[in-house]
Structures are given as C-alpha cells and as structure tokens.
Amino acid sequence: MEAVQECIRDITKGIGEEKISVDKPTRIAHRITHGPEALLHEDLGDFTPAAVVRPRTTEDVVTIVKHANRYEIPLIPQGGRTCTYGAESMRDGIVVDTTSMNEILEFDEEALRIGAQAGVRVVDYIDYLAKRGYMSLEFPTMNRASTLGSRASISGYNKFENRWGGSRDHIRGLEVVLANGDVVQVGRGSSTPTKSVVGLDMMSMFIGSRGTLGIITKVTERFIPTPPAYVYGIRAFNTIEDALRTYMELRSPINAGVIWRAKAYHKWLLSQAVKGSMEVEWPDDVVMLVDYHILGEPDVVEATKKHAEAICKEHNGFWRDDMPPTDFVGRMHETMEKYMGMAALQSERLVTGGMGNRIVPLDPQISNKHLINFYKDFLVFLKRLEDGKSYPRLSRSLRVLSPGAPVPGEEGWTKVWSLTLANWKQFDKTTIQEFKSWFREYAELVWRHCGSLTGTHGFVPREMEIEFIKREVGETGYELMKTIKRALDPKNIMNPNVKF
Amino acid sequence: MAIDRDYAIVSLQEYEPQLWTCINCFCGLCVESCPVFIEGRNEVGAARGMAQVGLALLSGELELADLTDDLVYACTGCRWCEWNCSLNTPLYIKRTGTRRTKVSGATMAEIFRSMRAEEGQVPTQVRDALNNLANVGNPFGGSKQTKDKWVADLGMSMEKTDTILYVGATIPYEDRATKMAEAIVDVLKAAKIDVGMVGSKEMDSGAFAMMMGEDGLFAEMTEHNEEIIKNQGVRQIICVSPHDYDAFTAYYPTLDGLEIKHYTQLFLELVHSRRIKFTKRINKRITYHDPCYLGRKNDIYDEPRKVLQSIPGLELVEMDKTRETAYCCGGGGTGLFYELPKIKMNMTRADHAKAKNVDCIAVACPICLQMLDDGIKSRNYNIEIKDIGQLVREAL
Ligand SMILES: Cc1cc2nc3c(=O)[nH]c(=O)nc-3n(C[C@H](O)[C@H](O)[C@H](O)COP(=O)(O)OP(=O)(O)OC[C@H]3O[C@@H](n4cnc5c(N)ncnc54)[C@H](O)[C@@H]3O)c2cc1C
Numbered sequence: 001m002e003a004v005q006e007c008i009r010d011i012t013k014g015i016g017e018e019k020i021s022v023d024k025p026t027r028i029a030h031r032i033t034h035g036p037e038a039l040l041h042e043d044l045g046d047f048t049p050a051a052v053v054r055p056r057t058t059e060d061v062v063t064i065v066k067h068a069n070r071y072e073i074p075l076i077p078q079g080g081r082t083c084t085y086g087a088e089s090m091r092d093g094i095v096v097d098t099t100s101m102n103e104i105l106e107f108d109e110e111a112l113r114i115g116a117q118a119g120v121r122v123v124d125y126i127d128y129l130a131k132r133g134y135m136s137l138e139f140p141t142m143n144r145a146s147t148l149g150s151r152a153s154i155s156g157y158n159k160f161e162n163r164w165g166g167s168r169d170h171i172r173g174l175e176v177v178l179a180n181g182d183v184v185q186v187g188r189g190s191s192t193p194t195k196s197v198v199g200l201d202m203m204s205m206f207i208g209s210r211g212t213l214g215i216i217t218k219v220t221e222r223f224i225p226t227p228p229a230y231v232y233g234i235r236a237f238n239t240i241e242d243a244l245r246t247y248m249e250l251r252s253p254i255n256a257g258v259i260w261r262a263k264a265y266h267k268w269l270l271s272q273a274v275k276g277s278m279e280v281e282w283p284d285d286v287v288m289l290v291d292y293h294i295l296g297e298p299d300v301v302e303a304t305k306k307h308a309e310a311i312c313k314e315h316n317g318f319w320r321d322d323m324p325p326t327d328f329v330g331r332m333h334e335t336m337e338k339y340m341g342m343a344a345l346q347s348e349r350l351v352t353g354g355m356g357n358r359i360v361p362l363d364p365q366i367s368n369k370h371l372i373n374f375y376k377d378f379l380v381f382l383k384r385l386e387d388g389k390s391y392p393r394l395s396r397s398l399r400v401l402s403p404g405a406p407v408p409g410e411e412g413w414t415k416v417w418s419l420t421l422a423n424w425k426q427f428d429k430t431t432i433q434e435f436k437s438w439f440r441e442y443a444e445l446v447w448r449h450c451g452s453l454t455g456t457h458g459f460v461p462r463e464m465e466i467e468f469i470k471r472e473v474g475e476t477g478y479e480l481m482k483t484i485k486r487a488l489d490p491k492n493i494m495n496p497n498v499k500f
Numbered sequence: 501m502a503i504d505r506d507y508a509i510v511s512l513q514e515y516e517p518q519l520w521t522c523i524n525c526f527c528g529l530c531v532e533s534c535p536v537f538i539e540g541r542n543e544v545g546a547a548r549g550m551a552q553v554g555l556a557l558l559s560g561e562l563e564l565a566d567l568t569d570d571l572v573y574a575c576t577g578c579r580w581c582e583w584n585c586s587l588n589t590p591l592y593i594k595r596t597g598t599r600r601t602k603v604s605g606a607t608m609a610e611i612f613r614s615m616r617a618e619e620g621q622v623p624t625q626v627r628d629a630l631n632n633l634a635n636v637g638n639p640f641g642g643s644k645q646t647k648d649k650w651v652a653d654l655g656m657s658m659e660k661t662d663t664i665l666y667v668g669a670t671i672p673y674e675d676r677a678t679k680m681a682e683a684i685v686d687v688l689k690a691a692k693i694d695v696g697m698v699g700s701k702e703m704d705s706g707a708f709a710m711m712m713g714e715d716g717l718f719a720e721m722t723e724h725n726e727e728i729i730k731n732q733g734v735r736q737i738i739c740v741s742p743h744d745y746d747a748f749t750a751y752y753p754t755l756d757g758l759e760i761k762h763y764t765q766l767f768l769e770l771v772h773s774r775r776i777k778f779t780k781r782i783n784k785r786i787t788y789h790d791p792c793y794l795g796r797k798n799d800i801y802d803e804p805r806k807v808l809q810s811i812p813g814l815e816l817v818e819m820d821k822t823r824e825t826a827y828c829c830g831g832g833g834t835g836l837f838y839e840l841p842k843i844k845m846n847m848t849r850a851d852h853a854k855a856k857n858v859d860c861i862a863v864a865c866p867i868c869l870q871m872l873d874d875g876i877k878s879r880n881y882n883i884e885i886k887d888i889g890q891l892v893r894e895a896l
C-alpha cells in the first residue's frame with residue numbers, strides 16, 4: 001500500500017471515520033482557493049489532495065500530524081479558502097480543514113482577552129463580542145468565510161489598521177501543533193504563562209507563516225469596548241497629488257489615535273462602479289476621492305471631524321452636485337460587505353448575464369515618501385496592460401477594476417490595494433506566460449520604489465515566490481527562515497508548496 | 501407535454517456559466533450557514549462544493565457514479581446560499597438574473613438529481629415517492645377515495661367555487677398535516693369565507709417532483725392542475741403549503757391573473773377586517789419557524805408573525821437564526837422521504853427553539869410541522885409544535 005494510503009488508514013483509526021473524506025468529489029471541492037494561483041495551472045488535478053480531514057480538537061490535530069510525520073505526507077491547513085494564496089492543496093497531500101474547530105473557549109472581560117479555536121469564523125467572533133458590547137479589532141472585509149487561525153497565518157489586514165494595526169498587533173497568544181506533534185503555547189495571554197521578555201518572541205514567527213511551521217489550533221486576541229461615537233467624511237480632488245497628500249496627512253501618526261481609517265479611490269474604479277451600479281457618469285475632472293472614519297468619545301470625534309475637514313480644505317478638497325451623494329462609498333462598501341461582489345458587480349455577468357471574473361489582487365506596500373510617484377507609474381503600467389500591444393493575449397483576459405486604493409499599512413507606509421479581473425476560461429498557455437512576464441514587470445516597478453510586493457496578503461505566483469522573498473529579505477534573511485523551517489519541520493510536511 | 505424551457509430543470513451544460521461564476525469568485529459565503537454543511541461539516545454538499553463537482557462532471561474528471569447520495573440528496577432547497585451568494589446581487593437579479601441564471605446550490609442539486617433520474621439511479625425511497633406521485637398524485641400512495649371522503653366529511657364543496665383551499669399532496673395522508681388543514685378549514689368557516697376544494701382531482705402542485713429532479717413528471721402535474729383550476733372556474737387559490745404556493749407563483753404561467761395566497765396572508769387580512777376575532781388567550785411563549793419556501797424564496801416574513809402577535813396573551817420570541825437567516829427544518833428537497841444519516845436539521849432546529857426556552861414552535865407549513873415534531877420527539881424536549889392555523893383556532 002502506498003504511504004499516503006497507510007497514513008490515511010492510521011489517521012482514520014485515530015480520529016474516527018466521520019472526520020475524514022477520501023471520496024473524489026470532496027477532494028475536488030477542497031483543492032483550490034479564492035486566489036489566482038489556479039489560473040496559472042492547466043491541470044487542476046495537481047491540486048487534488050488524497051484526503052480531507054476535519055479535526056474538532058487539538059488532540060485530533062496531534063494525531064493527524066504524528067501520522068503524517070511518520071509517513072512524511074504533506075499537510076495543508078485550510079480555513080475558509082478565501083486567501084489570495086497558500087491554502088491550495090496538492091496531489092498526495094492531506095487537507096486539514098480547520099472549520100470544525102469552531103468553539104469560543106475563553107472570554108475575559110477584565111483583561112479584554114478572548115480565546116477561541118482556530119476554525120471559528122471571524123463573523124461569529126465579531127458577533128460574539130458585539131452582543132456583549134465589545135468591538136473586535138480583527139475585522140477583514142471578508143469576515144464571513146475566513147477563520148481566526150488563518151488571520152494569524154496570513155498576518156491579516158483589518159478595517160481600522162490605522163489606529164490598531166493588523167492581526168499581528170492584536171493576536172496575543174497562539175496554540176500551535178508542530179510538525180512532530182508537540183503542542184506549544186506561544187505569546188502572551190495564552191493559557192501557559194509565557195512572556196515575551198522571557199526567551200524569544202516565538203509568536204511572531206508563526207504570524208504570516210501560512211501553515212509552513214505548524215497548525216494553529218487556538219488563538220487569543222485582545223478586544224476593546226465599542227466606542228460611543230463615529231463619523232464618516234469624504235472629499236473629492238482634482239489631482240492625485242492633492243488627494244494623496246490629504247490621505248497621508250489624515251492617516252499620519254499624529255491623527256491616528258482618532259482617525260481610525262483613511263482611504264483613497266481613483267476614478268478608474270469609481271467610473272466603473274457608479275456606471276455599473278448607479279448608471280451615473282463619473283465627472284472626468286474628479287480624479288480621486290479620500291474618505292475617513294473617526295471613532296471615540298463624542299466630543300473628541302466632533303473636534304477631530306473639524307480637523308479632518310480642515311486638512312481636506314487645505315488640499316482643495318470639495319464635493320459637488322454632479323456627484324453622487326456623499327454616502328455612496330459607504331453604501332458601496334455595505335454592498336461589498338454583503339456580497340463581496342465588486343468583481344460580480346463589474347463582470348460581464350451584470351451586463352449580459354454571462355460569467356463572473358476571478359479577482360487577481362495586487363497590494364504592494366509602498367513607503368509614503370514614494371507613494372505619489374509610484375502611483376503615477378503604476379497607472380501607466382496598468383494602462384499598458386489594457387492597450388493590447390504590450391501583452392496582446394493577456395490584455396484580452398485581464399482588465400483593471402481598481403488601480404489602487406491606498407490604505408494605511410505600517411506607519412509611514414501605504415498598501416496600494418488594487419484589483420484586476422481575469423477571465424479564467426481564456427487563460428491558456430500563452431496567456432499564462434504573458435501573465436508571468438507582466439507580474440515580473442510589476443515586481444520590478446514596486447522594488448524600484450523601495451516597496452514590498454505583498455502589503456498584507458497580496459498574491460505572488462508560486463513559481464516565483466522563493467526568488468521574490470530572497471529579493472525582498474536577502475539571501476541571508478531567507479537562509480535564516482529556512483534554518484528555522486528545517487529545525488521545526490525537517491521532513492517538510494507543513495504546507496510544503498509555500499515559501500520554502 | 502414537453503415542459504416549457506423556462507420551467508424545466510436546467511441542464512448541467514446550460515448551467516456552466518453559473519458554475520464558472522461561482523468558482524471564479526470562490527468567496528465561500530454560501531458555505532458557513534448552509535444547513536448541509538452545518539450538519540455534515542463537509543463543504544462538498546454546499547454550493548461552492550457542488551459548483552466544483554459540476555465542473556468536474558462537465559470536464560469528465562468525475563462521473564455521475566462518483567457522486568454519493570450524501571452529495572446528491574442532501575440539499576433541501578432552502579435557498580440560503582442563493583440568497584447570500586456574492587454573485588446574486590440585487591442589481592444583477594434586476595438586470596439579468598432569472599431562476600436559470602442565479603448561482604444556487606438548490607439548482608445544482610436539482611441538476612444532479614435529474615441526471616440520476618435519467619440514469620435510473622434513484623434511491624428506493626425517492627423512487628417510491630415518485631412512482632406514487634405519478635400513479636395517484638401524492639407521494640404517500642394514498643387513495644383518491646380517502647381524499648374525497650375527507651373533503652366530504654369536512655362538509656366542503658367540491659363543485660365550482662371562486663376560491664379553493666389547495667391542501668396539497670401530504671393531506672389527508674399524514675396525520676399531523678391533516679390536523680393542520682382541518683384547523684385552517686375551521687378558521688375559514690368561522691370567518692365565513694366561502695371556499696371550496698378540488699378533492700381527489702387535486703394532484704401535487706409539482707413541487708415534490710421538481711425537488712426530486714423529475715421535471716417530466718412535474719410538467720404532467722402542472723398541466724393536469726391547470727386544467728382542473730380552469731375547469732372549476734377558480735379565481736383565487738389559498739395554499740396550505742408554502743411549497744405549493746411557490747410552485748403556483750413560479751411555475752404556472754397560464755395561471756397569470758389568478759390570485760394566489762398562502763393561508764397566513766389571508767388570515768392576516770381576516771384579522772384586519774375583524775372576520776377573525778379572538779375570544780381566548782394563549783398565554784404561551786412561542787417562536788415562529790420561517791419555512792424556507794415562504795421566507796427566503798418568497799419574502800413572506802411578516803404576515804405569519806403579525807397573525808401570531810394578534811393572538812391575545814401570546815408572547816412571540818425570535819430564534820437566533822430567523823427570517824432571512826432562518827435554519828431549514830430539513831424537509832425540503834427529498835428530506836421528507838429520504839433520511840440521510842448525517843443530516844438532522846430538524847433536531848438542530850429543535851435545539852434553536854430550546855435555547856429560547858419556548859413553550860411552543862409555531863409553523864406555517866405541513867412539512868415543517870412533521871419534521872419539527874419528529875425533531876422535538878427525538879430530542880425529547882417538552883415543546884409543542886403547532887401550525888398557525890391550530891393556534892388561531894384555539895384562540896377563537
Ligand atoms: C472579498 C474579499 C475580501 C477580503 N478582505 C480582506 C481584508 O480586508 N483583510 C485581509 O487580511 N484579508 C482579506 N481577504 C483575504 C482573506 O479573506 C484573508 O486572507 C483571510 O484571513 C483568509 O482566511 P481563510 O480562513 O479563508 O484562510 P485560508 O484561505 O483557508 O488560508 C489562508 C492561509 O492560512 C493557512 N491556514 C489556515 N488555517 C490555518 C491554521 N489553523 N493553522 C495554520 N495555517 C492555517 C492556509 O494554509 C493558508 O496558507 C479578502 C478576501 C476576499 C475574497
């Protein structure tokens with residue numbers, strides 16, 4: 001019997017047959033993700049795993065990992081599979097579907113800490129806190145399908161990043177099953193009293209590891225009381241310079257305590273969005289919009305609103321009657337939060353009833369110093385995608401929806417959140433080759449502006465990943481990562497197609 | 501009769517753009533609250549899973565024989581996925597969305613079932629129900645004489661009437677459903693509503709046949725029913741079952757112009773016009789279970805609640821999963837006839853009610869009534885199940 005079959009047999013004995021599926025339809029249903037990697041493979045069979053296991057407890061995970069380790073079978077952890085890459089499965093691998101580990105375990109109102117199994121959906125976690133008068137800091141747009149474990153695993157981006165930071169800033173503890181089956185508690189606030197000042201900060205290593213170092217089974221996060229007041233504002237600008245300077249000032253650390261979020265939108269997106277959904281022509285001279293969200297005590301919010309408006313005014317911000325009402329971006333967001341559907345709204349499906357598109361997201365992280373120049377160069381780069389000359393095949397199968405909505409990343413850095421839409425059915429060999437060349441050109445542009453390719457969860461084609469990590473962290477940096485990987489997972493069974 | 505294309509079950513080939521649409525998007529919003537997923541924890545039975553299976557069937561990577569009953573017969577057609585799907589935005593529905601072009605797990609399951617039916621690979625329980633539908637017009641195989649006698653015993657007219665009460669195929673062949681219909685008849689009599697019935701001529705509206713993937717049989721039944729309705733000079737149909745209400749409103753183009761109502765809609769009118777008057781109190785804490793075919797499928801959420809709220813003393817409490825997000829009782833699709841070991845939606849729903857500490861679950865569908873009654877009994881909870889008709893009669 002093949003090793004993988006023996007491994008499956010032993011796992012079945014260990015966790016019970018109701019928690020494992022080997023039938024082909026289930027294996028097919030678990031092979032790909034929301035991310036674009038699948039576009040680049042003509043045979044999806046490459047992704048079909050040998051089995052899907054559904055652990056409910058940490059003990060189940062330990063059993064699974066120990067058997068996989070013994071037989072050297074790859075394990076691919078999956079949550080909601082809404083990531084831009086990393087949860088794709090592989091032939092002869094075993095998928096660990098974490099979504100049945102869905103219990104909230106601890107809730108400590110004194111310490112403002114909550115502990116949950118890794119498969120709890122973010123939406124349930126947010127609701128749990130909201131019902132008790134608290135607010136989750138974990139708040140991705142995609143909250144209904146994504147899981148808490150994957151927030152740590154991808155180092156997620158959250159709605160109020162400007163004030164509170166990303167997932168790495170509010171995850172306080174993790175429980176992880178390592179490749180040898182050992183269970184470790186890392187970070188503060190976990191049930192074992194570990195402190196960052198004692199020994200090394202081990203938790204950070206797992207954040208962003210995308211399942212390559214172990215399977216996260218429990219997450220402890222901090223939360224806050226829901227702030228009593230909230231205001232939203234939005235202004236229009238005639239130039240990229242004015243808009244981006246406004247955005248940078250609104251989100252600067254000096255305001256970040258009260259301005260929880262600021263974001264800019266380009267007319268390339270807006271004209272498609274309002275035409276598609278409201279049948280309104282976007283005025284051509286309105287190049288960008290910038291909006292902001294202020295939360296806190298009512299008097300502080302009121303005062304900050306005046307301050308925010310003064311910043312907008314200083315950079316020639318305005319609103320006019322020929323534009324939709326000022327709440328339209330908010331409404332667009334609500335629609336998107338309900339339907340996740342910018343791609344749906346903008347696909348040929350809306351126009352002809354044809355099929356929707358696959359999103360290819362790019363989210364370079366750019367230093368604010370370079371932001372304006374990068375943004376202009378990026379627009380030129382994206383226009384070349386659509387001109388039909390530079391990438392003749394690709395331009396028929398990939399188009400731009402948003403050339404980048406700048407949102408705060410690290411202090412002093414901005415994530416330029418951009419979306420292109422692919423027609424998957426047309427992705428043949430030539431298109432795939434052109435896509436890869438186009439992606440290289442994109443990477444060079446980002447690096448020219450001292451940026452990083454993946455602001456938070458942006459996509460990098462699998463075959464380029466190692467090369468690109470080395471470009472960004474250097475050979476020595478990559479070797480250090482590899483040394484850690486080898487020490488923790490010498491047989492390379494933990495999500496082996498990713499990073500290493 | 502060849503079935504009208506718009507009403508036939510769409511073929512896998514025709515549905516391909518919707519399957520691609522789903523796997524392009526891959527947002528997974530259809531997964532987390534799909535009752536099939538919640539019960540079995542296996543995504544393959546939710547819309548995103550079925551879409552991938554559908555495409556694998558088209559590419560030849562899978563064969564029909566690879567699809568287990570757990571996959572083909574688990575979906576209850578609850579439409580949660582269809583309602584929640586990223587790609588069925590209201591704007592899309594308004595512009596180009598139709599029953600054939602919405603992304604829907606229910607449609608995918610119907611397609612798989614009709615492929616199974618074509619190959620003659622149908623589980624015994626479903627085949628028996630289908631044979632009974634074809635032979636006697638109801639899935640239980642109950643005789644026509646039984647129905648005529650029941651109608652006659654109720655003192656209802658089977659002659660030409662403007663308004664008929666359409667009791668559907670489960671009545672009078674299932675005790676609990678029969679009692680529900682009798683209560684509704686009593687209320688209508690008390691309100692002095694002139695309503696008749698069609699007795700044994702009444703066949704299933706086609707809803708069962710459609711859910712089981714037999715659109716040929718569905719076409720025969722709709723043709724038969726249309727003829728009877730026309731011959732009897734009917735102008736208004738009051739449906740006991742939300743499934744029949746849905747079938748009449750969605751799949752009977754020639755009934756255009758006829759008024760079709762669910763009985764809870766009529767009851768609310770009668771409460772407003774004071775033809776239903778309550779003299780007794782029901783001092784109970786009651787929750788209302790939204791039938792999927794009344795709620796998500798047809799947007800009828802308020803009328804049943806308002807009828808309940810008009811009963812003196814009755815305290816109406818909502819379960820956590822309610823209205824648009826209500827959990828299915830498990831009786832849709834083939835659930836009433838074919839139990840799958842992993843699917844126990846009726847028990848899960850009983851747990852939802854138990855969590856609210858209620859005395860009674862109110863329903864508005866003969867299928868929900870049977871399923872939830874079984875669920876409560878299996879869980880051994882001390883909760884009553886009553887149809888709104890029964891509660892209203894009690895308070896008259
Ligand atoms: C419409 C849309 C909007 C989005 N908005 C945001 C946003 O605002 N912010 C943001 O950060 N992301 C966003 N995303 C991306 C995505 O939702 C996040 O990356 C999310 O955290 C992924 O969660 P998941 O449960 O689907 O993970 P998956 O896709 O299943 O997995 C992600 C990675 O984590 C690994 N993994 C999963 N569970 C575990 C575990 N228990 N232990 C170890 N490794 C594990 C997987 O192997 C994979 O590498 C969005 C996606 C979509 C489709």
Ligand code: SF4
Nearest residue numbers: 534575578579581605
């Ligand atoms: S109709 Fe209901 S049961 Fe069927 S796939 Fe959709 S959500 Fe699941």
Ligand code: SF4
Nearest residue numbers: 522527528530585586
């Ligand atoms: S919600 Fe719709 S588009 Fe999204 S995965 Fe489910 S069926 Fe597909």
